[in-house]
Amino acid sequence: MPHIAPFVTEVDFASGELSMADYVIQRRLSDMASMYADEAAARRIMAEEGDRLIYEVQGVELPAEEGQIPHCTTRITPGRIGDEYHMTKGHYHARREQGEVYFGLSGRGCLVMQTESGETSVQEMVAGSAAYVPPFWAHRTINLGEEDFVFFSIWEARAGHDYGAIERDGFRVLVVMRDGQPAMVDNPKYG
Ligand code: PA5
């Protein structure tokens, strides 16, 4: 049942665990192998080590109504697929005019954003960073560290998640490891 009365949920900054979590979503490599530039590396990892956990989302259930403010944590595990860091699928909001706020809880990473009209933005995030995703910007988070990257998200209930465009076209920019450091490169598969 969605919560309709006031409540407080305790957040564990290191794990993203919510004391009142109503749902936990796990995304494994098999859920998003084709989203990585090096899909062959993804297939190899799955064959050799099994279906790796890439990220986990924990949230409390609220009514999907105007004015409700859903919030959740995301924990992205450390690692790379080929030379591309572990990341979320990423999405536009179904209602493009809805924005979102992310707050870094632990670890480090970046937030890659883009608009349908061709703008791109990459913002670093650490514990304590409050990152703003404006209306109309697709967003994906990436773990650039050697520990879990954990953050808190807050959005408007009717924003919705539209994964289709990103599943089809990807993001324009990829974040990959070059000489041990994160680097941005153009996505050869974009569009
Ligand atoms: O609402 C958001 O943007 C986040 O809570 C994301 O849903 C979460 O980080 C998981 O990413 P994605 O929805 O792209 O799988």
Ligand code: NI
């Ligand atoms: Ni979102």
